Amino acid sequence: MQDKTNLSRRTFVKNAGLLTAGWPVISSLPAFGGAASAFTPPSAANLHWLGGKAPSINAGATWGVPWPKGTVKKDAGFVLTTPDGENIQLQSWTLASWPDGSIKWSAHAIGARHVNNTTSFQLTPAKGTPAKGALKVREQADSISIDTGIIQCEIGKTGVAIIRSIKRKDSIIAKDGKLILLTQDQPDEGNGLSPQHDTFQSNITSVVLEQQGPVRAVVKIEGKHLNDKQRAWLPFTIRLYFYEGAESVRIMHTIVFDGDEQKDFIRGLGIRFSVPLSGELYNRHIRFAGDEKGVFAEAVKGLTGLRRDPGAAVRTAQVNGEEIKGTLPDVVSKRLQYIPAFGDYTLFQPTPDAFEIQKRTREGFGWIQAAYGRRSAGTAYVGTHVGGLAFGIRNFWQSHPAQLDIRQAQTDQGHITLWFWAPKAAPMDLRFYHDGMGQDTFEKQREGLEITYEDYEPGFGTPFGVARTSEAQIWVLAATPSNEQLSAIAAYIQDPATITFDTKQWQTAGVFGGNWMGTQTPSPGKKKIQDQLDFYFDHYNRQIDEQHWYGYWNYGDVMHSYDTDRHVWRYDVGGFAWDNSELSTDLWLWYYYLHTGRKDAFRMAEAMTRHTGEVDVHHIGPFAPLGSRHNVQHWGCSAKQLRISTVTNRRFYYYLTADERVGDLMREQLDAAATLRTIVPGRKIGQQKGDPDGKYAGVSFGTDWGSLAGAWLTEWERTGDKTAKDRLLNSMQTIAAQPHGFFTSSAQMELSTGKFQRAPQEQFSVSHLSAAFGLPEICAELIGLVDMPAFEKAWLQYCEYYNASEEEQIAGVGRPLGKLNLKQGHARLTAFAAIRKNDKRLARRAWEEFLGGEAGIRNLSQDVHILRGPQVLNTVTEANAMSTNAVAQWGLTAIALLDYINEDYPEK
Template sequence: MYQLLQRWHVKNSQTEYCNNMEKGNLSRREFMKQSMIISAGLPIATSLQSWMPPAGVSLQWLGNKVPNLSMGATWGVPWPQGAVKQSNAFVLESKGQNVNLQSWPLAYWPDGSLKWSAHAIGANQGLTEQLVLKTGTNTRSSGAVEVKENADHFLIDNGVVQCTVQKNGAPLIPAISKNGKVVATKGILVLEVQNAAEAATIHDHYESQVTEMIVEQSGPVRAVVKISGHHVNAAKRHLLPFIVRLYFYEGSEAIRMLHTIIYDGDENKDFISGIGIRFSVPLEGETYNRHIRFTGEKEGVFAEAVKGLTGLRRDPGEAARKAQIEGKTVSDVSAIKDKLQYIPDFGDYTLFQPTPDAFEIQKRTKEGYGWIQSAYGRRASGTAYVGTPGGGLAFGIRNFWQSHPAQLDIRNAHTSEANVTMWLWAPKANPMDLRFYHDGMGQDTFEKQREGLDITYEDYEPGFGTPMGVARTSEAQIWVLSATPDNTFLSQIAGYIQDPDTITCGTDQWQVAGVFGGIWNQAFNASPTKKKMLAQLDFYFDYYHQQVEERHWYGFWNYGDVMHSYDSDRHVWRYDVGGYAWDNSELSTDLWLWYYYLHSGRKDAFRMAEAMTRHTGEVDVHHIGRFAPLGSRHNVQHWGCSAKQLRIATVANRRFYYYLTADERVGDLMQAEVDAAYTLRSIVPGRKVGQPASDPGGQYAGVSFGTDWGSLAAAWLTEWERHGTPLAKERLLNSMQTIAAQPHGFFTGSAEMELASGKFKPAPTDKISVSHLSAVFGLPEICMELVALIPMPAFEKAWLDYCTLYNATPEEQKAALGKPLGKLNLRQGHARLTAFAARVKKDPLLAARAWEEFLGGEAGIKKMNTKLNALNGPAVLNPVEEATDVSTNAVAQWGLTAMAMLDLAGNAYNE
């Protein structure tokens, strides 16, 4: 039962006050206060000893398996408040030996101490199970990475590879060298566009134009360059803004590329038929010494030469054949020298993955001549190589088949300069068709739209189902090699591109540090019910992980998301039924996966949560245009719903990946949400149900205290702890104070918020409003952090009142609020709010009530069940395993609440 089971047997790793906290003798606030007092009252060295083992913090490779190779790794580590000063340095030891380490801050506690630190090591460093991170003083990082600025470009040198990056104009990357030898040139982005989905009459070509380049890190172990620009055609039209980040690690042969495009075209006229990254590769020598490689499924490799010497009617000799097969120099072809000109040179190759279950490899001699089929396969790992025995370029796309249609091209390998293209959208596939999927069906009024919502759960509104502003981020790598790799090494490269190893902490570190609410992996007494809960947590994750594969939730725009609801009559997820299709983070699917990883430490959970974070933060959010930076509610198309809201774009879903990996792109996404409330003036969330319109240029906007404010609070808290931004802190504290000052606190429901300051206007004294959705999009998790972090008794009381009264009896609600709240939904999911209130109040009766609410299953999952039904043809198209009573809303809320129950009130129930 993985690491969660260990919580029954492992003694709490903290000191006595932490044990008291688990027993209910300390509130969450008292725990944090005592922690701060202990840290503040001792010198930093003593404080560290009281918080951490003297040997430091143990780290591990994700999945607890040391990789065969690593081209560099970056990771984050959380620290308890007051434990690590900003001036502290870090040392990483591997088997007692220091490893070159680059460190930088990711976030700070309110007292200025370090909350999250980021660290990076170079290629093939720390390849051991014994990694220990220690704090130190006056420790200077060392490393070989240097960034030198010139008039029109920067030169990045990591000790092995030298890369020139253009400041503006084109190309992005003029040249890449290894030890002084140029291996690649003319690195550009390419974009192909046509004017119709079928029978297009215009096919237009665009190339990247750099408008801004920023060096975000300059070594000594890791360098990061951010390049922004747009694609431009011959007529100087700009299309699809892009952001490309290049990552360089000390001693690495690889350059990692993080590639983002933002759609700003007209979906009725601009049909994208190709998105690619292209390089030129200089080639020398005879064509029979030029090698082509593609990786297929698992460890499979397709290996050929431009001019093949095997299978001929006349034998060039065993030595020549063997050398060519191994990618080594063929030095003697005298046996067939007078006939070499009759052996064709195959200069063009393509690997095309149109679906998740099939790829093909074709080749031809050159443009203008026919293609011949070379090979077929199922799922290519998406890496290729072109070069000579003296070196060349390997290149690959991460999640290649998962993000189909994808394509790898090698062109002109028979000439002095080959071209290679990593197609993120394959030109051989049909063009993107991003048009809305129906004509509106007459829904031209809010009344008709509500009727449509009533039948298909789709929230439609003309002009809202547009892809304008949605984004897609892809990952790729290029490897600058000194020789043609043997098949084993190329297969390892492909494996690394698909699954780049990283480093992480043990699961107990989240609790030790007090981050993400700080109540993780608490010890609790074993019982039959808790064993079932742990098994059910595993089951739900495993089921969805399996459903991704069985239902083929793959594709360029889809990979990372899951479906919302199931159709047990057709035995399919409701992929074509309005608001029941793609989930788009509904009811905190992202949070469920991330908290499951925090509890379990499972690598497959991390990878699934990572893919979801990439998807939901990019595709499900509008990054430019009238809806930016809001997200789109669940729909048949990710951007199709007219409900553009903060709850989908919420920073609460992104913080985990950022802090665990220091990912700069996710950092951008989070920062973009800091001023998101301004969009609520023109895109009013409740416009269809009577919420009055705001002044688009005004100083106020209507903001709900649930899905809206919870998202804003996550953005402001994260901005404050990341950058210390005074305005973010001011807005957060002002909003907390003015929510607490409302006549009925959180039960007031919403109010007008001053956008600049975050202050809410007082609502009418008789206003009481509550929604079952308020606390299922990250609000409980953020408020748990805020109560622990910020000493504001009035806000704590307001939140505890909400937690206590939401599931209370009508009599208790009436006594506190003047009237009962009526029939409320999602009682089971709100049990974690009751459990939190019980924990802080040290109220055993409230804790018992929380367990009753959770196990009762009202508006949730009433009975834990791990049964699957196997279905085969002809009942279904493909064999599947079906759990008919599973829906993503219910599973996400059940999972979050189950983990919270075990952590917050684990010892309050023993049956």
């Protein structure tokens, strides 16, 4: 369901116009520095809960805030206040810095006690404001102990148990938290063969205390899964998050596949805890959160529905999860031993549209069906009136097959397991989906590309090195929660509270290209464009559900192209299936969110960032750290490319949330150029491979360098790293020094320094894809950040002449560029040249290129067709001529032109 409670489409015009009314006309901006210099630096940032509504419960929150250059000194502190003047305890740190050392992005965390129905906050830089909070951390030789003020957790540094124990008021609620991996050596083919099963557990190799309070603590745990034969595989990274005053622990779970997909079939992957239990079995309670706030609530030994009535007070207490005190009536008490105790429960979500709950008395006896439902909220509970554990997986049904288990609740040592891959489902099958179909030569592979758009090469469609990150929470409760309380916890796990800044903040700060905003006035024509932006986002958001773009390995991605004959997206046609960030879908979603503030846009972009940064990228192995081009399987294409693994797609989420895992992913890309010596990005273009041991790699100035520049820029501003800075600046200088600047297209780059060798004078080339994967956005940021006139000149030359007439190209670069594609998408390059050169002619040309729609979307339409059975299997909403490539590029360009040259829109 859409959530527009923050900013609706009706207020998009206001964001694009009225909020910036009175800003300086963009063409009057100086040639360097951007619009940020024209503002009086703000003394505070206005913040609010994402979605505009205060959460009913809160487990702590972390977020990022951008600041204009020179506004906030590097050693500044911060004060967070509510509208009524209340100061909130705050922990702050720096995410990124400007070149002058001032803070570019600050990160902040608050604890779990601060809600009070407050919907907005004010964040003010201040001196002498050390962080205060009650969270306590103690690191010892073999463990780390963390006390939130409510719960106490001991984390192991060695061995199997990641979380050794969790207490509340000196009572152990859970212990022996460890990872569980179940495998088999062949799939379930139904051929009479019996797979060999194996069990692995976590084995810790590294523990790092990344943050130690006083409001927020983060522990990073790494290792591999180990079996009895000492085979260690499937590397994992676990991050545990603790907040002051919280009764919960947030768990980020990452695995990297390093097995043989032909014989390593995962049939169960999860986290298991032991839960000590005591007292009468009729005082032990089981809970599962279902769909639409529904709750399945039972006791291990039920006292309702019996032939002999224990009394209304007893029945009511048990149903409510309260303690049944005193002795039961004789008619029941003397026959208690004949009432079955159900100690084992399972909630299994095999698909996004159905779950079941089963229970049994204990192992060795049959299961009985307890309940059914559609989409479980993915949270369960086991415990008593003196305490218990609630546990849940975020995006539970979206990431099916998932499962929640409770075992041996009738004993003094129960067990719970959060299964990210459900053992009741078929085992995970990561094998390539076809046998190559005889494509054993380069020529045959080119023919395959011609017919299905699939870039195939034997051995390249492997999942080796791909990753998956899942999120879970455990809540350490003082008593069995009411149904309403458990439902609220389940909702929070699925939609954790997030704080963010007002839309104007990023524009004022000049981050993500916000320094190019000019005077913006509403008009009917521009309103039509803004409405179309809303339509495209809404349509794709709806398609996720209608087309069931869900599953452990799929959730977060969208499809590339539509099949109007079958009325389905081309899920089974080579390179037309999963999108894998093709033509900057990620960037479109993030810029759309930044301009609208819509919560549903944030959540969709968040899911895509998680997916494309993990599943679509090889993190280890011969292809690391490159990503895979679009395919039927996310890792299936033989084109392994920086344009997919690019940091440019990740940095939005990192800076908005301070997410450590995304920080890891971005750092992986710093030396990515080294892989280009052996893995050529365009497998079927006939490029020559480089020297695997050489000092140089062939790097294109478009998708390759744009991705490297994003990685180096981000590392430089995050850490001040000199190597990253030098590589970035050296590469910019040596691109500018090429015979034809960006039109030189590519050159040999020295890996250690980032310096490009000078290409031959006769080398001249241009690709329509060079500027389709974040290059315009990164170059815009660099020009606003680094005073390098030669680089700006080279980039503006490319921007001005890519879409120019043949005569203008001959006059400007000495030759015609030939027939080029994606003219509409490149209109944003023309617009950027217009504002930097203060050229109204270029501004008018940019709007003509965009509105003309060549190689893009010519006629705007919001027409949809509802198709129902028997024409289709399921009811679908079909839009005219929908293509993700076209929509992503149209969306990015529409937003850019409304920002850059709003006042030049040809209304008539």
